[in-house]
Amino acid sequence: MKIEEKISHREYIRRYFKRILQSVSFIKGLSVTVRYFFEPSRIVTEQYPENKKTLKMYPRFRGRLEMIEDEHGENKCTACAICERACPNGTINVLATKDIAGKKVLGRYLYRLDTCTQCGLCVEACPFGAIRMNQDFELARTSREGFEMILNRKEGRG
Numbered sequence: 001m002k003i004e005e006k007i008s009h010r011e012y013i014r015r016y017f018k019r020i021l022q023s024v025s026f027i028k029g030l031s032v033t034v035r036y037f038f039e040p041s042r043i044v045t046e047q048y049p050e051n052k053k054t055l056k057m058y059p060r061f062r063g064r065l066e067m068i069e070d071e072h073g074e075n076k077c078t079a080c081a082i083c084e085r086a087c088p089n090g091t092i093n094v095l096a097t098k099d100i101a102g103k104k105v106l107g108r109y110l111y112r113l114d115t116c117t118q119c120g121l122c123v124e125a126c127p128f129g130a131i132r133m134n135q136d137f138e139l140a141r142t143s144r145e146g147f148e149m150i151l152n153r154k155e156g157r158g
């Protein structure tokens with residue numbers, strides 16, 4: 001036997017207007033679709049990875065740490081290790097060496113991507129503007145070795 005649902009007149013009115021409101025929401029959503037159809041320049045959704053080659057991150061985005069180098073591969077790092085001490089995760093290891101004049105210069109600047117939280121404290125701490133967070137957003141690696149990086153191509157000038 002089918003049990004008929006008995007609802008009050010007030011409940012009937014409430015459901016009636018609720019359904020009207022639901023259809024209004026649907027029209028609102030549809031209007032966004034139609035608007036973007038006629039004005040595709042307003043679309044903010046990125047078609048990743050199809051747009052991989054042209055995709056630009058916003059200026060304040062923090063990717064991974066990199067050393068700022070000129071066109072000859074020279075950097076401004078003095079191997080002072082202030083960035084190493086500023087890093088809360090032990091991600092940076094600055095190995096100093098000496099040049100032919102016996103002056104301390106940067107030997108190798110080691111960085112571990114897998115322990116970096118992209119906090120940017122190292123960049124803020126560097127008094128010489130020798131490092132920065134780059135725009136690289138694809139930070140996944142296929143092996144543990146890929147996380148270890150030497151950031152400098154040449155020894156620092158000191």
Ligand code: SF4
Nearest residue numbers: 087116117119120122
């Ligand atoms: S961004 Fe933060 S976690 Fe990464 S190396 Fe710099 S200080 Fe360390």
Ligand code: SF4
Nearest residue numbers: 077078080081083126
């Ligand atoms: S990157 Fe800057 S703070 Fe770090 S060792 Fe080099 S000069 Fe010093």
